[in-house]
Amino acid sequence: MIVLLLFAVIFLAFSILLKGFFTFGNLLTLMRTVSVLGILGLGMAVVVIGRGIDLSMIASLAVPSAVVLMLASKDYGIATSLLCGLTLAVAIGVLNGFLIAYAEIPSLFTTLAVGIGVAGIGQSGLFEYEIVPWPAQLAAISWIGQGSLFGVPYSVLAFIVAAIIVGIFMRRTRLGAFIYASGDNPNAARIAGISVRPILVLQYIIASVVGMFAGLVLSASSAGMDTRIFNLTWIYDVILVVVLGGIGLSGGRGGVLNVVIGTLLIGTIVNGMTIMNVSFEMQNLIKGMVLLAALSIDSIVNPRNEETAQQGDI
Incomplete structure (x- = not known):
């Protein structure tokens, strides 16, 4: 509620003080910008609720989707191209989950290494050019990011649909409840009969597939x-959305609504700074300070007790 109130105050202040902020064109740009960030935030939320973190999500966004575009341009067909991209995304998630759950390598280092490796594969010869164009063969599904319905961009509708699906999965299914339980207290979840390691693998698969969809x-x-795009600071924006939205890094808390609020807040702040001609470097500095403050507040609001600390940090 505090973050929602903060968003309302900032949005109102920008609307009054910044010329050009509260216009149809700018709000349309704002919605399109935050939609992809919000979709990524949904995938990251699943992992953080399960007491982890996924720094490979931008690689999952870029490489599998680029594979889909490349294969489609070579006339492999929409279904085959999407299946190959999805298979790669699932493989990334399985690799992350296996190394974290069974090899017990901390998620921070595992996902960082996997992300760098996947991005390196894509940049070292898998694609002919660094920018893979959207081929005409995928015109049948281009609506997911182009056009609008009653003035609402389809990319925003994609975010809404993804939020509904993830929300139902996390709150209404047994597997979603298992992720919450495993994130809140792995030992108690294991005693209750939950297979914690496979659940851990599942949450990284979900994050990777969501990343591909965002791509x-x-x-x-x-x-x-x-x-x-892997070389940009998007991954920090995704973490900022999740943490600032109120999902505790100690695991087991938060949900889709937190992601939506965090996305709106970060999107509004970034859009306002852009209108004010704040340099890219200064924007990164400000976002870094905000992230540090959010992490500090999270450590106070959701402290790690002795039992929690024994489960390992992210």
Whole structure:
């Protein structure tokens, strides 16, 4: 509620003080911008609720979706191209989950290494060019990032649909309840009969598949996938959305609504700074300070007790 109130105050202040902020064109741009960030935030939320973190999500966004675009351009067909991209995304999630759950390598280092490796594969010769264009063969599904329905961009509708699906999965299914239980207290979940390790693998598969979906939405809206996107600071924006939205890093808490609120807040702040001609470097500094403050507050609101600490940090 505090974050929602903060968003309302900032949005109102920008609307009054910033010329050009509260216009149809700018709000449309704002919605399109935050949609992909919000979809990524949904995948990251699943992992953080399960007491982990996934730094490979931008690689999962860029490479599998670029594979879909590349194969489609070579006339492999929409279904085959999507299946190959989905298979790669699932493989990334399985690799992350296996190394974390069974090899017991901390998620921070595992996902960082996997993300760098996947991005490196994509940039070292898998694709002919660093920017893979959206092919005409995928025109049948280009609506996921292009056009609008009653003035609402399809990319925003994609975020809404993804939020509904993830929300139902996390709150209404047994597997979602298992992720919450495993994140809240792995030992208690294990004693209760929950297979914690497979659940851990599942949450990274979900994050990777959600990342691929975000990549397809981004590719359709921008008419291509720039595989160099891995070198940008998007992953920090995704973490900022999740943490600032109120999902505790100690695991077992939060949900889709937190992601939506965090996405709106970060999107509004970034959009306002852009209108004020704040430099990219200064924006990163401000977002870094906000993230540090959010992490500090999270450590106070959701402290790690002795039992929690024994389960390992992210």
